[in-house]
Amino acid sequence: MNNYDFKAVEAKWQQFWDEDETFRASNDHTKKKFYGLVEFPYPSGHGMHVGHIKAYSGLEVVSRKRRLQGYNVLFPTGFDAYGLPTENSAIKFGVHPRQITDENIEKFTGQLKRVGFSFDWSRVVDTTDENYYKWTQWIFLKMFENGLVFRDKTLVNYCPSCKVVLSNEDSQGGKCDICHSDIVQKTKEVWYLRITEYADKLLEGLKEVDYLPNIKLQQENWIGKSTGAFVNFTIKENGEQMKIYTTRPDTLYGVTFMVMAPEHPLIDKYRDSIRNIAELDAYKAECAKKSEFERTQLVKDKTGVKIDGFTAVNPVTGKEIPIYISDYVMMGYGTGAIMAVPAHDTRDYEFAKKFGIDIIEVIKGGDISVEAYTGDGEMVNSGELNGIKNKKDAIEKMLKVIGKLGCGEAGVQYKMKDWAFNRQRYWGEPIPIVHCDDCGMVAVPYDELPLRLPPVDDFKPGTDGESPLARIESFVKCKCPKCGKDARRETDTMPQWAGSSWYFLRYCDPHNNEEFASQEELKYWLPVDWYNGGMEHVTRHMIYSRFWHKFLYDLGLVPTSEPYAKRTAQGLILGTDGEKMSKSRGNVVDPNDVVDEFGADVLRLYVLFMGDYEKAAPWSENSVKGCKRFVDRVWALQDKVTEGDDYSDALRSSMHKTIKKVTEDIEAMKFNTAIAAMMSLLNEIYAAGTITKKEFRDFLIILYPFAPHVTEELFQLIGCEGILSHQEWVSFDEALCIDKTIEIVVQINGKLRAKLMIAADAAKDDVLALARADENIVKAVGDKTVVKEIYVPGKLVNIVVK
């Protein structure tokens, strides 16, 4: 036997699989299917990261196993290639983003193949390919047609460094998700998708899918549904109805003032009758200067200005109360105005204390001279609500009261906002809309898709926040598709998340030129059976793509209401220092280096063996060596093979147990313990000294999904027929997993005192008798009284003594 030449063996099988198209999904729709999906990479110039390898290795193992289990497996990949990093390097090096993208895709493809992933390479999609983005534009137009696209002039999150408008999701924490600069608020007219229309469906749909609980929870929190009531307060001076949203209508009797967001439209409407309008304007200007970040950081000190000229009337008490403006009320949530109940809301309490406003207790239980009481209790000072102790009852009662008064009704609110769907940059899908002076916004006709990105020399964004496309006259100037007059093309492009919102549909039928995918293929392949990816995509990509999918479902264009039946997430790989891998820390591990030194099989094994798949784990060069030893020891088994088409007595039960363990652990994504079980079996084989051909063959099959190269080679070397990729997964016999004799533990008062070997089917009394007779037990019991004896079959005996 030679030393294992992993370079030659891995190259040999990668070439074979490539030429043989071993992993191509079949068109045979009579077979049972498995659609495993991993998040397609963004082809950045840095190449792949070991994190990518871990992210793909999970479903790679599942997919390889499913094929052996007789499934028609669709395990595709592709490239989510639009985006700023490519555009920025295009600007930096003066190279067209198309060229950079092509080079990066080639680099990524090579790296993925070097690791031996069993992707179906005939179905690769590239979101920047015109045959792909044609359909991204097509779906956008369908949304436009159905009223889900609108333009609005509002305060937007704007990144001054990237010169783009960002969605709420992309500017979490007041930082730009791309460059981490501080976001500023800017008024701009931009494109939106009406995702809020689907808020309830997105929430409801979570009930029918199998996502990890924390993924569901994060999505629920993001959608942020709350139930409460809308209540109208009349403004005495002008009769205007001031609508507020509250989750606590039960506290309506405790309202002592009201607050509007500084940008509230009623202020502008009645400027002339507000006596201190100059003061309000100054306050508003001051707030606009603060970034969202500052606004939320300076929580402690409440600021605001009383509106001199507005007085609100509490609809249930008829009492007159002042109205303030303050930046602790946001225009973007609810109605942009609130009723303030200082006795039972911490923020209102702080405000009331600072401005010397009355605090009226309506719920007993706290001490409102010290702080706001937000708990439950008996209603007081609340008219017909007095005496009610249960919050739910109080809310119900109040809803009836305001219903009778005709001043309000129950309502729901969502934290989720509409999706700012635009970028003022070059490298994205052009938005297929034409602006006509007479017809307004007009869709580009479907038969003119794709609306291609025009060739450009200068990709720099405009200083005024305009797309570079705005400088291309030949692109901007066009005829209105409706009336034929001169018109202007929209120059914004779609955000990075557009292309990935439907890519899993395209994989079903990637070369279709008539439809985004045929109904027949979609019916067969959908839903995605198992989707794995990073936690960072749970509130963006996942919500966006579920929204697009549900929209297409409502049009009858996809057969399932949910795109993904199951979703899991892998944990990060940290640097050897235990910190998140990043270029600036210099702790990034390049998968290429690992493949060069140890081979692809070792890399694959290690990323799955290093710890719980769903948890973060630091990289360790030394531990990689352990997996290398394992592969080498498997290779060396070829010298220990004896003829035999059965299991030997020595290994029979271990074989069955290991097959069971590996079969089940893969399904539960417990890859680390599956590998550990195979390592244990290998240790047993070494202890036994020999292995039958049948045992070796079956061992290779269960190891194959993890380490396909070395197992294919050994399968061939020991003279098995065909290739391993075409074998059947091995079965196990539950009965043979049970040992004939087992070890049980004997405890005295819960402390281990002896161990016994007994027959697995021994009767309780016999076991207890044996236990009592054991010399250690006799000694330990001594002259104490036996109070109780507990027997757990197969596990232990516990003798309780006094």
Place this chain on the structure above:
RNA sequence: GCCGCUGUGGUGAAAUCGGCAGACACAGAGGACUUAAAAUCCUCCGAUCAUUGCGAUCGUACCGGUUCAAGUCCGGUCAGCGGCACCA
């Protein structure tokens, strides 16, 4: 502030339903082979005490509880990570 998760040897970690804590690895120590080293193979490897050997006690962040039995369940505390955050 709110919600969620996690806390186990020198290290990464295991441990179905409450039933032998530390599987499997890494690192370390000793030995075999070797002129030597690497590689490989074998042995040891939670702490303390005892030690010729058998063994004893403690030990899963901390404090308490339930139980014959707790890493696992319950109550409280602390620490770390993630998400949301003036959401009315």
